[in-house]
Amino acid sequence: MGFDDLIAPVDAKEFFENFYERQWVHIEGVNPFQDVFTLGDFETYLFSSRPWEMRDAWTQSGMLAAKYPNGAHYTNISSVEEALELYALGHTIVLPLANYRWPRLSEICGLISDQLDVRANANIYLTPPNSKGFTAHYDMHDVLLLQTEGAKKWVVSKCDKVHLTLTEDITRPEFYTIDPEKDLVNTKTLELKRGQVLYMPRGTIHKGEAVGDRPSIHITFNILPTTWYNLIETVPQLSTQKNHGESSHVTFDDLCDLSAPRVRKKMEIFINKPLLNAECIKDRIFKRKNEIAPGKSFQSVNQIQNISAKTTLARKPNAKFFIFDDKIDPWVSYGGRKIKVPAHFIEATKKTINKKKYTVQDIDGLKVEEEKLLFAQWLIKKGFAVIKEL
Numbered sequence: 001m002g003f004d005d006l007i008a009p010v011d012a013k014e015f016f017e018n019f020y021e022r023q024w025v026h027i028e029g030v031n032p033f034q035d036v037f038t039l040g041d042f043e044t045y046l047f048s049s050r051p052w053e054m055r056d057a058w059t060q061s062g063m064l065a066a067k068y069p070n071g072a073h074y075t076n077i078s079s080v081e082e083a084l085e086l087y088a089l090g091h092t093i094v095l096p097l098a099n100y101r102w103p104r105l106s107e108i109c110g111l112i113s114d115q116l117d118v119r120a121n122a123n124i125y126l127t128p129p130n131s132k133g134f135t136a137h138y139d140m141h142d143v144l145l146l147q148t149e150g151a152k153k154w155v156v157s158k159c160d161k162v163h164l165t166l167t168e169d170i171t172r173p174e175f176y177t178i179d180p181e182k183d184l185v186n187t188k189t190l191e192l193k194r195g196q197v198l199y200m201p202r203g204t205i206h207k208g209e210a211v212g213d214r215p216s217i218h219i220t221f222n223i224l225p226t227t228w229y230n231l232i233e234t235v236p237q238l239s240t241q242k243n244h245g246e247s248s249h250v251t252f253d254d255l256c257d258l259s260a261p262r263v264r265k266k267m268e269i270f271i272n273k274p275l276l277n278a279e280c281i282k283d284r285i286f287k288r289k290n291e292i293a294p295g296k297s298f299q300s301v302n303q304i305q306n307i308s309a310k311t312t313l314a315r316k317p318n319a320k321f322f323i324f325d326d327k328i329d330p331w332v333s334y335g336g337r338k339i340k341v342p343a344h345f346i347e348a349t350k351k352t353i354n355k356k357k358y359t360v361q362d363i364d365g366l367k368v369e370e371e372k373l374l375f376a377q378w379l380i381k382k383g384f385a386v387i388k389e390l
């Protein structure tokens with residue numbers, strides 16, 4: 001199953017042209033991923049991962065509880081039963097970054113990541129019947145919601161997105177504060193049923209409420225692209241590495257007169273110098289990552305001695321590699337990691353590493369079979385490739 005199945009009957013082309021970063025859409029097809037996380041899974045998840053033990057719920061796959069109108073708060077619990085109690089009292093249970101604990105969610109994040117060239121992660125929301133956790137709000141990134149249990153009524157602002165500056169969440173308190181009375185007048189109400197998907201671009205004002213006599217579970221897939229802002233913000237960072245003088249102080253006179261030609265000139269120098277060497281900017285974007293799903297890496301390492309010229313290898317699921325052919329110190333990155341490539345493997349790495357499937361004998365960039373086998377073993381040991389067929 002692929003990304004197209006997740007958004008069917010809309011297809012990827014239509015999604016890009018009409019909706020992505022533009023307009024929210026309620027996708028009413030029957031989704032093949034609708035069983036990805038059920039109410040039974042919820043209990044298993046709590047039992048096996050004990051998410052309340054995480055100090056920072058949002059960055060460590062922890063747990064929060066949310067009840068309208070107070071929103072999300074940290075819990076001070078230590079058992080599944082206490083989580084159940086919170087739920088019984090009408091709290092929505094929130095499990096951020098659940099893709100790191102639930103492989104099927106990680107696979108879907110991988111599909112989104114691979115299709116849209118973004119980072120993606122998933123939060124789970126369990127809401128008791130006829131309850132709500134949050135007031136009207138907007139999110140800082142695009143979201144794809146998949147309903148997996150019950151139904152949720154969503155009130156969504158029709159088309160006017162809140163304009164967000166392209167800074168990170170840290171400055172969010174300075175952003176526009178929602179006034180539900182004022183901001184939710186131009187809205188549409190929809191019911192997201194099990195198996196349906198709601199896509200909303202960042203800044204879309206929305207509020208949700210579980211309806212009917214069943215609890216609601218929905219997964220929010222958060223879509224985090226490399227933006228132009230991310231690209232441009234690396235320019236001054238790069239420049240400071242080269243010591244062009246950006247760390248020197250700005251005089252108060254210059255600050256008060258930013259349109260003066262002398263000040264403009266200085267700023268232009270700081271901006272243009274690193275741009276002359278645009279290839280370096282690419283190096284800094286290596287932090288960009290596609291989400292990688294688990295997939296037979298350990299079994300592959302175990303079989304490493306048995307591979308032959310006929311062995312078929314596959315790229316690690318959803319991984320995309322960025323190769324930096326620094327003549328002295330070539331490296332490859334994925335998942336935010338930077339890994340050195342032995343100089344004699346760089347040609348083969350360039351030609352092979354991003355191929356989805358290939359046999360050892362078809363590896364380009366190396367001539368001798370023995371070298372190809374060594375290269376294949378290196379790919380497997382580094383987790384870049386897995387054995388598809390011995």
Ligand SMILES: [Fe+2]
Pocket residue numbers: 137138139206
């Ligand atoms: Fe939201």
